[in-house]
Amino acid sequence: MSNIIAIAIEKGGVGKTTTTLNIGAGLRQLGQNVLLVDLDQQSHLSRWLEFQPDGRPTISELIYQEVSHIHSNNYVDFIRHNEKENLDFIPANKMLGGIYAILGADGESNTVFSRIFRSEFFQQYDYILFDCPTAVDNLLVSNALQCSNKLLLPVQAELLAYEGVPAMLQRFMAIKQVRDICPFIQGLLVTMYNGRTNMSNEVYNTLFDSYGELVFKEAVPMLQEARNSTETRSSLVGRRSSKVGQAYMAAAHEIIRRNAE
Numbered sequence: 001m002s003n004i005i006a007i008a009i010e011k012g013g014v015g016k017t018t019t020t021l022n023i024g025a026g027l028r029q030l031g032q033n034v035l036l037v038d039l040d041q042q043s044h045l046s047r048w049l050e051f052q053p054d055g056r057p058t059i060s061e062l063i064y065q066e067v068s069h070i071h072s073n074n075y076v077d078f079i080r081h082n083e084k085e086n087l088d089f090i091p092a093n094k095m096l097g098g099i100y101a102i103l104g105a106d107g108e109s110n111t112v113f114s115r116i117f118r119s120e121f122f123q124q125y126d127y128i129l130f131d132c133p134t135a136v137d138n139l140l141v142s143n144a145l146q147c148s149n150k151l152l153l154p155v156q157a158e159l160l161a162y163e164g165v166p167a168m169l170q171r172f173m174a175i176k177q178v179r180d181i182c183p184f185i186q187g188l189l190v191t192m193y194n195g196r197t198n199m200s201n202e203v204y205n206t207l208f209d210s211y212g213e214l215v216f217k218e219a220v221p222m223l224q225e226a227r228n229s230t231e232t233r234s235s236l237v238g239r240r241s242s243k244v245g246q247a248y249m250a251a252a253h254e255i256i257r258r259n260a261e
């Protein structure tokens with residue numbers, strides 16, 4: 001069975017996409033077979049992976065196909081490959097903005113992703129990571145949460161950022177219909193951490209007090225190199241000199257260790 005991880009939190013610009021790319025690239029470098037799925041109509045992840053419109057179907061058509069019961073066991077046409085990161089991905093584009101009506105038309109609208117990504121074809125992947133849009137209260141995110149067996153929350157080291165954590169966890173529990181959320185948390189990753197500010201330390205400590213070992217030990221530092229990597233379209237995990245890359249690599253190691261337990 002693939003490990004399916006939703007990277008989600010109800011806050012924009014906190015590093016969800018940066019986390020998806022770098023954790024994905026890190027897991028790949030550690031020998032895992034990885035698929036990244038862009039669920040944001042802004043298509044930042046797709047663009048980061050150098051996706052160009054190519055006339056082939058995207059995540060929107062994949063959803064449409066499932067809802068229309070056009071069953072296919074061959075999903076190859078939806079998958080692109082980025083050579084630089086050696087990563088498979090399913091791209092998104094603006095059309096995804098119109099997908100809610102289609103998802104809503106399904107008799108079991110929360111299970112569309114489960115039907116797709118839990119099918120035999122996708123079992124070839126050790127890890128499937130969903131880069132979620134910021135909202136939690138929408139059908140795309142609820143599909144991603146329903147389908148995932150784990151949730152990874154990037155939490156920006158900033159006042160109020162951690163207040164989004166309990167809300168996200170409650171949403172996940174309601175969708176999964178479980179009382180104990182802990183087995184479903186892949187981890188909380190503190191992002192944009194600035195060790196020189198009290199605020200960053202306070203966020204880390206508050207999270208650690210509430211969630212203990214579920215918080216990844218290494219926070220991702222707030223550094224210009226992360227912003228530059230968005231411009232140059234490459235992950236940072238392969239670079240020894242990159243502190244951001246090191247933190248993401250440590251998280252990738254930790255994910256593999258936790259899932260092997």
Ligand SMILES: Nc1ncnc2c1ncn2[C@@H]1O[C@H](COP(=O)(O)OP(=O)(O)OP(=O)(O)O)[C@@H](O)[C@H]1O
Nearest residue numbers: 012013014015016017018192221222223226227230
């Ligand atoms: N550790 C970091 N240090 C400094 N800048 C960062 C860091 N991580 C991400 N950024 C920058 O912050 C911005 C937002 O990051 P990102 O796109 O990953 O967040 P997001 O949560 O996916 O945003 P959105 O809500 O738009 O989907 C980007 O410009 C990115 O380069």
Ligand SMILES: [Mg+2]
Nearest residue numbers: 016017040044
């Ligand atoms: Mg994003």
